[in-house]
Amino acid sequence: MNMRSPTVETARAKTEFYNVVTSKDGAVGIQFIGRIDHQVAAVILKMLLDDVKHRRPRQVTVDLNRVTYFDDFGVLILAELRNWLDENQIPFRLVQPPVKAAEILTLTNFDNMDLCAPLPRPKGNPMIVRLGDAAIRTADNVRHLVSFLGSVVLCMLHAARHPKSLRWGDILVLMQKTGVDAVPIVGLISFLLGLIMAFVSSLQLAQFGASIYVARLVALSMVSELGPIMTAIVVSGRSGSAFAAEIGSMRISDEIDALFTMGFSPTLFLAVPRIIAAVLVVPLLTLFSDLFAIIGGLVISVTMLDLTVSTYVDQTIKALDLFEFMWGLSKSVVFAALISWIACLRGFEVRGGSAEVGNAATSAVVSGIFLIILFDSMFAVIRSYW
Amino acid sequence: MEDNAQVMITVDHLEARYGDTPVLKDVSLDVHKGEILAVIGGSGCGKTTLLRHMVGLRQPLSGRITIDGIDITNGDEASFALALQKIGILFQGGALFGSMTIAENVALPIETYTDLPQSAVNALVRMKLCSVDLRGYEEHLPSELSGGMIKRAALARALALNPQILFLDEPTAGLDPVISAEIEELILRINHSIGTTMVIITHSLNIIFNVAHRVVMLDKSARGVVAQGDPNEMKVSSPDPLVRQFFNRQTSLSKRQLWRL
Numbered sequence: 001m002n003m004r005s006p007t008v009e010t011a012r013a014k015t016e017f018y019n020v021v022t023s024k025d026g027a028v029g030i031q032f033i034g035r036i037d038h039q040v041a042a043v044i045l046k047m048l049l050d051d052v053k054h055r056r057p058r059q060v061t062v063d064l065n066r067v068t069y070f071d072d073f074g075v076l077i078l079a080e081l082r083n084w085l086d087e088n089q090i091p092f093r094l095v096q097p098p099v100k101a102a103e104i105l106t107l108t109n110f111d112n113m114d115l116c117a118p119l120p121r122p123k124g125n126p127m128i129v130r131l132g133d134a135a136i137r138t139a140d141n142v143r144h145l146v147s148f149l150g151s152v153v154l155c156m157l158h159a160a161r162h163p164k165s166l167r168w169g170d171i172l173v174l175m176q177k178t179g180v181d182a183v184p185i186v187g188l189i190s191f192l193l194g195l196i197m198a199f200v201s202s203l204q205l206a207q208f209g210a211s212i213y214v215a216r217l218v219a220l221s222m223v224s225e226l227g228p229i230m231t232a233i234v235v236s237g238r239s240g241s242a243f244a245a246e247i248g249s250m251r252i253s254d255e256i257d258a259l260f261t262m263g264f265s266p267t268l269f270l271a272v273p274r275i276i277a278a279v280l281v282v283p284l285l286t287l288f289s290d291l292f293a294i295i296g297g298l299v300i301s302v303t304m305l306d307l308t309v310s311t312y313v314d315q316t317i318k319a320l321d322l323f324e325f326m327w328g329l330s331k332s333v334v335f336a337a338l339i340s341w342i343a344c345l346r347g348f349e350v351r352g353g354s355a356e357v358g359n360a361a362t363s364a365v366v367s368g369i370f371l372i373i374l375f376d377s378m379f380a381v382i383r384s385y386w
Numbered sequence: 387m388e389d390n391a392q393v394m395i396t397v398d399h400l401e402a403r404y405g406d407t408p409v410l411k412d413v414s415l416d417v418h419k420g421e422i423l424a425v426i427g428g429s430g431c432g433k434t435t436l437l438r439h440m441v442g443l444r445q446p447l448s449g450r451i452t453i454d455g456i457d458i459t460n461g462d463e464a465s466f467a468l469a470l471q472k473i474g475i476l477f478q479g480g481a482l483f484g485s486m487t488i489a490e491n492v493a494l495p496i497e498t499y500t501d502l503p504q505s506a507v508n509a510l511v512r513m514k515l516c517s518v519d520l521r522g523y524e525e526h527l528p529s530e531l532s533g534g535m536i537k538r539a540a541l542a543r544a545l546a547l548n549p550q551i552l553f554l555d556e557p558t559a560g561l562d563p564v565i566s567a568e569i570e571e572l573i574l575r576i577n578h579s580i581g582t583t584m585v586i587i588t589h590s591l592n593i594i595f596n597v598a599h600r601v602v603m604l605d606k607s608a609r610g611v612v613a614q615g616d617p618n619e620m621k622v623s624s625p626d627p628l629v630r631q632f633f634n635r636q637t638s639l640s641k642r643q644l645w646r647l
Contacts (some may be wrong), residue, residue, distance in 0.1 A: 037548065038547050045502065069578075070580075071548040073500075077509050100579050103575060236556075352530075353527065353529045355484055
């Protein structure tokens with residue numbers, strides 16, 4: 001078996017693969033020669049059919065006694081030939097094949113090929129049925145969402161009464177993965193965000209000689225709005241997808257079923273530690289985010305706006321009060337709970353194969369970001385009526 | 387089986403380790419053309435490691451492996467690709483692609499390596515699935531099939547291009563006796579009709595005695611081959627008690643110790 005290309009094969013005389021003889025009464029005899037395998041099957045199939053059609057046979061006889069190698073690619077050639085002959089009602093006859101070829105012919109059911117004919121495809125359902133199916137699926141999803149929410153709440157209450165039922169070691173590891181490991185990326189993104197905000201706002205504020213308000217602007221918008229959102233989006237992308245993928249692969253390898261049959265609640269074992277870890281570390285990450293953004297603003301203000309470090313810090317401190325911090329942090333607690341909850345749900349929903357795990361990870365991030373924005377707008381409404 | 391003496395695979399002084407743990411040491415063996423070789427041995431003795439080296443999935447620490455004369459341990463990419471065309475592998479878990487239907491799984495190598503028209507590819511896929519008794523499951527996803535069906539579908543995919551050498555990792559593990567017997571018969575018929583050389587990793591005594599032409603036994607403490615030959619002879623006349631134990635399904639306890647249990 002070497003890498004001969006089909007074009008080279010065509011160049012080799014077709015007589016190397018088979019001989020065709022036409023007798024006076026219109027009977028065509030085909031004798032296959034040599035090795036008939038997957039590398040030559042396509043070429044032979046095309047040439048042979050053209051050849052046979054061209055001769056307008058009354059009867060076709062195939063002889064396999066000179067083949068040195070014959071496998072199901074050869075059977076395919078015979079089957080296609082016989083199909084064409086059957087369609088044109090021309091009799092087909094196979095000379096007693098050598099033992100090995102005969103064996104391959106039985107193995108592939110050559111004499112009874114319609115056994116392997118395709119089954120009729122099930123017809124698609126009418127539109128009304130599909131619509132109903134979609135509605136039922138959606139209702140099912142909502143039911144699943146609510147029941148998972150309930151299960152998480154129940155498990156949280158259970159964990160509050162029996163703190164020992166929680167796996168604190170897991171929670172620590174998850175806190176490290178979700179929080180500590182995310183500090184560099186959250187810090188970098190926030191620092192750049194602070195730079196950009198300070199720079200863009202200074203373009204406007206400088207026209208009024210109000211560059212000093214850059215400090216207040218950066219501090220306020222970061223602490224109460226952008227800090228929690230940016231951090232939650234980064235955590236959703238980093239850890240939400242990881243939660244969904246991990247739980248999803250556990251699902252397809254039956255690990256969740258194993259937990260269940262060992263008497264563990266999968267929610268308590270897998271979801272609750274992740275939600276607790278996220279709720280504990282995301283507010284801390286948000287603080288880091290605020291801090292780095294303020295430093296970013298400071299760099300721009302000092303280098304480009306001729307503010308001193310102490311003026312900038314002074315203005316920042318004046319702009320912020322405890323309420324702003326608590327507001328931002330309570331938002332980030334809600335975001336953390338939402339993104340970890342939806343990610344675990346998407347993981348538990350996985351059915352089937354590895355492609356579903358990928359879908360679950362994607363869906364966890366998309367729904368996570370959607371929930372973040374949705375709840376942030378709710379917070380904005382609440383605050384406007386405060 | 388035109389030429390029985392022709393060697394298809396050689397393993398030459400293979401040494402393999404995982405991290406610091408040596409698994410195989412100085413393993414040498416030949417597989418002849420058209421032969422069915424069973425690789426046996428207790429769990430953790432390096433059977434799968436040997437297989438992974440033989441198909442080039444792992445690089446040995448030292449030693450050489452050739453497939454039909456092509457060195458896959460030191461050779462270049464092109465010759466390795468050539469060697470890959472000669473082999474088919476049935477993985478222990480099937481390793482079917484989960485996002486493709488059974489028919490697409492089997493059709494993938496055929497579409498890639500031949501110029502057959504789509505209708506012929508479909509016909510061939512049906513033939514292959516029919517010969518492993520999976521007619522009617524073309525449009526199913528692997529996750530919708532049972533373990534035995536997945537194994538048979540994976541066998542159909544491994545056989546898609548009728549490779550010269552077929553590696554089978556536990557082809558009948560976890561299957562019921564009827565399906566196991568069917569797979570064994572299928573292995574024999576393929577070997578007989580198109581002369582495929584086969585390397586089978588197995589624990590099944592049925593395969594060892596009814597399918598294999600030759601048996602190679604690995605052992606964990608020896609980190610290599612402890613015995614090889616005709617299984618029926620080894621069963622009665624092997625000088626190594628360990629080998630007789632394996633073939634006669636004895637525990638390492640003596641009869642008297644068993645009585646006490």
